[in-house]
Amino acid sequence: LxxxxxxxxxxxxxxxxxxxxxxxxxxxxxxxxxxxLTRGRGGQxxxxxxxxxxxxxxxxxxxxLYSRSGAPFRARPRVCSFDRIxxxxxxxxxxxxxxxxxxGTFRLDFERDVLPLVYREMRVAYRQCQAELGDQPDVxxxxxxxxxxxxxxxxxxxxxxxxxxxxxxxxxxxxxxRMANATDYRDWLAGALRRDLDEAAAGIANSPLKAALDVxxxxxxxFRHAVDFGGMTDASLDDFYGRMVPVLNRAVVGPQYERHQExxxxxxxxxxxxxxxxxxxxxxxxxxxxxxxxxxxxxxxxSLTADWLCLxxxxxxxxxxxxxxxxxxxxxxxxxxxxxxxxxxxxxxxxIDRNHHPVGADGSACKRVWVLGPLCxxxxxx
Numbered sequence: 483l484x485x486x487x488x489x490x491x492x493x494x495x496x497x498x499x500x501x502x503x504x505x506x507x508x509x510x511x512x513x514x515x516x517x518x519l520t521r522g523r524g525g526q527x528x529x530x531x532x533x534x535x536x537x538x539x540x541x542x543x544x545x546x547l548y549s550r551s552g553a554p555f556r557a558r559p560r561v562c563s564f565d566r567i568x569x570x571x572x573x574x575x576x577x578x579x580x581x582x583x584x585x586g587t588f589r590l591d592f593e594r595d596v597l598p599l600v601y602r603e604m605r606v607a608y609r610q611c612q613a614e615l616g617d618q619p620d621v622x623x624x625x626x627x628x629x630x631x632x633x634x635x636x637x638x639x640x641x642x643x644x645x646x647x648x649x650x651x652x653x654x655x656x657x658x659x660r661m662a663n664a665t666d667y668r669d670w671l672a673g674a675l676r677r678d679l680d681e682a683a684a685g686i687a688n689s690p691l692k693a694a695l696d697v698x699x700x701x702x703x704x705f706r707h708a709v710d711f712g713g714m715t716d717a718s719l720d721d722f723y724g725r726m727v728p729v730l731n732r733a734v735v736g737p738q739y740e741r742h743q744e745x746x747x748x749x750x751x752x753x754x755x756x757x758x759x760x761x762x763x764x765x766x767x768x769x770x771x772x773x774x775x776x777x778x779x780x781x782x783x784x785s786l787t788a789d790w791l792c793l794x795x796x797x798x799x800x801x802x803x804x805x806x807x808x809x810x811x812x813x814x815x816x817x818x819x820x821x822x823x824x825x826x827x828x829x830x831x832x833x834i835d836r837n838h839h840p841v842g843a844d845g846s847a848c849k850r851v852w853v854l855g856p857l858c859x860x861x862x863x864x
Contacts (some may be wrong), residue, residue, distance in 0.1 A: 484792040487511065490518040494792070499523070501789040502544040504764075504775055508554045512547065512794025513737045513745065519543060520744075520753060527744055534743050536751040545754045546788060548775065551728070552760030553656030554671060555736025556678050559685040559692050566686060568610075568693075568700050571628050573603035575707045591718045592726065596708045603701065604649035604694040605637045611686070611693035612644065652691060655732050656760070663782035664757035668749070671756055675746050682739045699734045702864055709863045711836060716823065723860065724828035757784050764791065799856035800830040810857065817843035818851070822861040829860035 487493045494515065497503050503519065505512050521527070524539025581595050582588055590596060606628055613621035627636050641647065651657050655678075660670040681689045686696045708714070714722055736742075748754040759780045767774050767787070776785040800806045801814055801821040810832070813819035819840045822833040832840055832853055839847040 484790065486797060487515050487518075487792055487794065490515060491522065494518050494522075497543050497790050499541045499543055502546065502787065503790040503792055504546040504548065504773060504786075504788040505792045505794045506548060506764075507794030508547070508549045509731070509795065510735075510737055511796055512549075513741045515792055515794050516545065516547070516745065516748065516754060517741070519545060520748060525753075527747060534747045536744070536747040536753060538751070538753060542753055543790075545748070546758070546775070546786065547754055547756045548758045548762055550761045551656055551732075552659060552667070552671075552758075552779070553654075553732065554675055554678070554742075555732045556655060556695065556734070557675075557682040557736055557739045557742040558734075559689070559696075560683050560739040561685045561687075566696075568607055568697055569625075570603055570697075570701060570704065571606055571625070572633055573599040573697070573701055573704055575704055578704070578708045588713060589715045589718075590708060590713060592708070592714055592722045593718065597726075600698070601649040602633060602637070603697050604652065605647055606633070607697045608647045608649075608690045608694040609637065609640050609644075611688075611690040615688065615690070647690070647694070649694060652694060653729050653733055659760070661759050661780050663780055664759075664777070664784040667759045667780060668756050672746060672749055675742055679739065679742055679746070682742075695733050698730050706863050711861060719823070719860070720826055720828045722828075757786070759784075798830045799859065801832045801857070802830075813840070814843075818848050819853075822858075826860075831856070831858045831860035834858045834861050 484493050488511075497519065505515050520536070520539075520542050523541040525542060526537045526539070527534055528537060529535070577599055578590075578596070581590060585595070610621050610624060613624045655674065658670070658674075660666045681691050684692065686692045709719070709722065737745075745754065749756065758775055758777045761778050763776045763778055765774050765776075766772075770787065773788040773791045774785065775788060777783055797805050799810075801810050801819060802824075806814070810819060814821075819832050820843050821829075822831055823829040834840055834853050835847040837847075838852045838854060838858070839849055840851055840853045841847050
């Protein structure tokens, strides 16, 4: 079992070319592991008849890829235009503040209060990109309509005229997943990757879909304005980190364009298999001394064995439990650090005040210490 594959050349070097390794995850770490065990083992990619092909180096193990959701990440745009700034009209700090005033409370419910604003802004960005591409009236006129009138009415009219854009479907990278059997799921996965690569090749300037999704990246400060420092109810914060954050990550922080091109080539070459569908059962067989992976969602059950299990994810940084760093655990024992939400399965970071000082067991902040990054995830977002 490889719990954390970094540094990859060190941890993955023990895997023999005659062995099978199952990699859990479709995100950046899992894709890096695939690259280390293919290109890093002497394999090469080349273009033939306009298609990327993989030429094995001969030292690759047998590779199986799976995840709990069964859904791939979206590839990042082939060309990232960081100078392209979306000017929000629906999902803004001012609208979050207005919601809090109307509710009479600082603590909001993300799905009820915030997510509709996010969806509305994604629809706006989608239509603005269409307008820039000439499929709609001039983008300046469109933006003026959105700002001066009823945004929902304008967007609904555009849906009737141009065809409906559903942001919830855009966020669901598992939409239309086929699960009759292993082949059916694998073909769906390859098709989903290809369709998304077409959008990624166009980029956020030429793909209304990618422009809509990029709102999730560009407006992270507005997410923070809504979520940070107890801005969500306890139940909503758990749901946000447990359900919504993985969805947001799959939409905008996936592998770069070229990595998904390579994944498709590896699937086509049979070097990588993905036959299990979502959430397979994973168990260790003491007698065989191997991992047994069995599909749980496919109509026709598929089972396989693997010599190695590699968790292609980065463990959460925590304040409590076995994953806590020596420093964090020591600070908690001394009472100078406490979890933001004790007992939560989704929120594992430390509590901090608005100046990033850690809050201790007695509720006071230590002014000589600052906590940054993943350790305070939960108290603040990203």
